[in-house]
Amino acid sequence: MAATIKDIAREAGVSVATVSRALTEKDGMSEETRECILQIAKNLNYYPNLQARGLVAKKLDVLGIIIPRTSEFAFSNPFYAEILKGIGKKAREDGQYLLFSFAGEDSYARMYQHGLAAGIIVVANRIDDPLIEEAWKMKIPLVLIPGYPQTRGIPSVDGDSFDGAFKAVEYLAGLGHRRIALLNGPMNSKYSIERLAGYRKGLKKHHLLFDKGLILEFDASMEGGHQKMRKLLSLRQVPTAVLVINDYSALGALRAAQEMSFKVPEDISIIGFGDVPFASMTDPPLTTIKTPYQQIGYESAAMLLKVTQGKRLAQKHRVLPVELIIRKSTAPPSGRKVAVS
Amino acid sequence: MAATIKDIAREAGVSVATVSRALTEKDGMSEETRECILQIAKNLNYYPNLQARGLVAKKLDVLGIIIPRTSEFAFSNPFYAEILKGIGKKAREDGQYLLFSFAGEDSYARMYQHGLAAGIIVVANRIDDPLIEEAWKMKIPLVLIPGYPQTRGIPSVDGDSFDGAFKAVEYLAGLGHRRIALLNGPMNSKYSIERLAGYRKGLKKHHLLFDKGLILEFDASMEGGHQKMRKLLSLRQVPTAVLVINDYSALGALRAAQEMSFKVPEDISIIGFGDVPFASMTDPPLTTIKTPYQQIGYESAAMLLKVTQGKRLAQKHRVLPVELIIRKSTAPPSGRKVAVS
């Protein structure tokens, strides 16, 4: 069906070797024949079979992306979408295809072993995932988002979660809040670990009591945020402010508060993490720790590309700065105790 | 590096042909040798090189997805995310990888010609895209979302846009609205064409005047929806209700109305299309035409799979039913003329 290198060779009256040379832009051949061959290739609507090329040249313009979640989960949380935007941008700039695999794989190595991708970006926050280690041991080109809390050998990119949580608490404390809750993700997640640490540091700096009862863990979904917020607001001693692990969950929390007749921010302040696009469109607009997810995605692709090309990474672990974005979901505490509806 | 069929053959003391047979589950061989070979393969952590296999067997477990937009655009609009959820689900069920390509390609055929995908799902609404025709002529397995308004040969899946718009107008008219605006997408889009038609049919049925001035076209982005809504609400004769081409834009429109001190739904009713996840989380929650995007994605993958397997499609063009979801962004017109802020 599709034109092959042989077709071109026949048409041009040269050998396949010559065609290959012309096509791969090797030097050491007359401009004439090259021109001629290129022209014929164009006429024949020829595209090299990347499989065949990959087979022999061990080079493939395909970046693998593994998200060990269902596609339903991954495409629900804007967090992934933002990262994907960044990866997609770099991929396009460098003419790379993107190969996806979602949950259900028994091995991350497989995609690579299958010969379908030159390297793999793993977007996963679990720190105890044996599949990552397995792939790394097999010397598969890998970049992790966000990577491990304690830096290991595998290249990674992430935003500064620790600093983000610290900044959030500092801001809230400055506003006068003394009971600040944390709706955190599961503790096998890098984000959760680092944000808890930053939160504690912030508390400490402002001489605020660390109260375990104000820390609730959940699955970082929107529904989960909704549910945990209800729980938080049913406490005997309701906090006046709450950090939520991501914007998506924060939206759930926001709705929960409003359902229970808490006014945001008068009765309770809410801060999210991420600053994904909808964060400014909620009611009230969400105060949040802006994390450059798009850039994280972009960098991860750039790093992976370097690795697959055998280049050295200037920096194995990139931690991108975050920023507090103040909107309308935070305010000084009112001091008024609000009845639970 | 990775184990190959040869390694297994050597280890098992058989020929590569026998190994291949065992691995591809062909019959006509002793269970003994097969068991043995399978065991060794497992021990060696063997995965077939899909490139090599694809090269000879012309079969590849990779579904191509082309979205002729930037990844930034595609991953911003939840519409795409929903479709991708569905495609991802089917892909996982059938053990297919997903290969993505975004804007910037000069040809849809390329991905296929490259030998990287068994077939391609094109998610694009432009009806005048020559690249689709080109790919189709080259006999590349193709499924279109949403396809063409006037059915052609290429398989397609879509929700019933026409009926959706009709239902929306009917509902609004029933509420007593007489000036119903349409914030529509560009008219080279199937969605826009069909929704305009459904809108007109609804108007006609309820003996409402068709007023060109109440139809604004834009790029279907959130910002665009915001901007066009401002324009609409600055009209001398402000409409009392407006249909917006998708939920994402509808959110922009909602915010615009509120910025201009229009109360939703008292002063103006808003209906979106899609019922994407955040639609119920806006303030007020959005009335919308629920379109089963996930199912559309799922079906498209299922159809493509059939085509690539050489099976006949029972139905070449699927049109999935839509449903009116009534929330809080719509109400009877107040009759009160509101000053523009």
Added chain:
DNA sequence: TTGAAAGCGGTACCAT
């Protein structure tokens, strides 16, 4: 039931 060998579409080495 098993093996030898050709070939899928390329690349790259070694000749010429």
Added chain:
DNA sequence: ATGGTACCGCTTTCAA
């Protein structure tokens, strides 16, 4: 500067 050819990893006929 160009051609012949081995080979990448796998499947598939044909023969044994």
